Amino acid sequence: MPVRSTIRTEARRLAATTANRAWAWAKRHGVVDATHPLAAELGAMGEGSYIAFPPGDRCNPHAVHIGRECVLGADVTLAVGMPTEVYPPDCPPVIEIGDRTTVGKGCWFVARERLVLEHDVTLAPNVYITDHNHTYADPWLPVGKQILQCDPVRVGSGTWIGTNVVVLPGSDIGRNCAIAAGTVVRGVIPDHSVVAGVPGKVIRRWTDDDGWQPPLTREVVVLEGWPVGVPPLDGEG
Numbered sequence: 001m002p003v004r005s006t007i008r009t010e011a012r013r014l015a016a017t018t019a020n021r022a023w024a025w026a027k028r029h030g031v032v033d034a035t036h037p038l039a040a041e042l043g044a045m046g047e048g049s050y051i052a053f054p055p056g057d058r059c060n061p062h063a064v065h066i067g068r069e070c071v072l073g074a075d076v077t078l079a080v081g082m083p084t085e086v087y088p089p090d091c092p093p094v095i096e097i098g099d100r101t102t103v104g105k106g107c108w109f110v111a112r113e114r115l116v117l118e119h120d121v122t123l124a125p126n127v128y129i130t131d132h133n134h135t136y137a138d139p140w141l142p143v144g145k146q147i148l149q150c151d152p153v154r155v156g157s158g159t160w161i162g163t164n165v166v167v168l169p170g171s172d173i174g175r176n177c178a179i180a181a182g183t184v185v186r187g188v189i190p191d192h193s194v195v196a197g198v199p200g201k202v203i204r205r206w207t208d209d210d211g212w213q214p215p216l217t218r219e220v221v222v223l224e225g226w227p228v229g230v231p232p233l234d235g236e237g
């Protein structure tokens with residue numbers, strides 16, 4: 001092999017190794033926890049919580065409140081309004097994430113008024129949650145320029161949201177629900193529902209009187225000592 005080509009190949013290898021090592025280093029050391037000065041940009045970040053590197057985009061982070069012992073994966077967008085919109089420094093929380101909540105990589109929280117995740121919520125990667133729509137009543141004005149309508153969103157304690165779910169404005173998801181992968185959620189979802197499809201429908205539900213209906217399709221074997229260190233939700237467990 002000609003010398004010049006060998007040098008080029010080696011230079012490329014060196015560049016790739018350096019870039020990968022630098023990225024791994026940045027991911028290890030770029031984690032922001034509640035004690036980090038960057039956490040002060042948020043309205044609140046509770047003890048034991050951390051945000052992985054690289055972080056997603058943020059707008060008005062002072063209107064974002066994160067509870068204790070939360071884990072936010074890399075590239076999670078926390079947007080209150082748009083970059084051109086200024087929320088006053090002492091505004092009430094717009095995005096609120098409860099204690100012990102886990103947010104998968106690449107999730108989006110896009111809110112203007114109120115988007116609340118209660119405690120112990122788990123979000124798989126790439127979940128999109130928003131509390132506003134563009135209106136489209138004027139047939140001539142570009143929809144993107146028409147006024148926005150807000151409708152608050154709540155995700156109840158203990159709920160698990162699968163990957164690629166979209167939660168639309170006005171959604172009120174109860175506690176301990178399971179939202180199937182790819183679901184588009186709207187409206188009120190009662191506690192202990194399993195929801196799937198587009199639009200999301202309750203496909204299974206637990207009640208005091210009837211247990212799971214329809215009955216579970218899979219037997220669940222609970223390992224001894226499981227779960228570890230998780231307090232039961234009020235009135236449950």
Ligand SMILES: CC(C)(COP(=O)(O)OP(=O)(O)OC[C@H]1O[C@@H](n2cnc3c(N)ncnc32)[C@H](O)[C@@H]1OP(=O)(O)O)[C@@H](O)C(=O)NCCC(=O)NCCS
Pocket residue numbers: 123124125161162163178179180181182183194196197203204217218
């Ligand atoms: C919803 C889920 C948890 C299964 O729950 P389940 O109560 O055991 O549901 P079942 O497998 O008994 O399926 C019940 C019905 O829902 C349907 N269903 C299940 N998952 C679905 C989905 N993602 N989208 C649409 N329909 C779905 C099934 O086809 C079945 O329909 P049928 O009765 O007409 O045959 C699982 O399918 C799922 O979507 N998991 C999310 C995985 C994920 O995102 N993981 C990320 C890790 S954090």
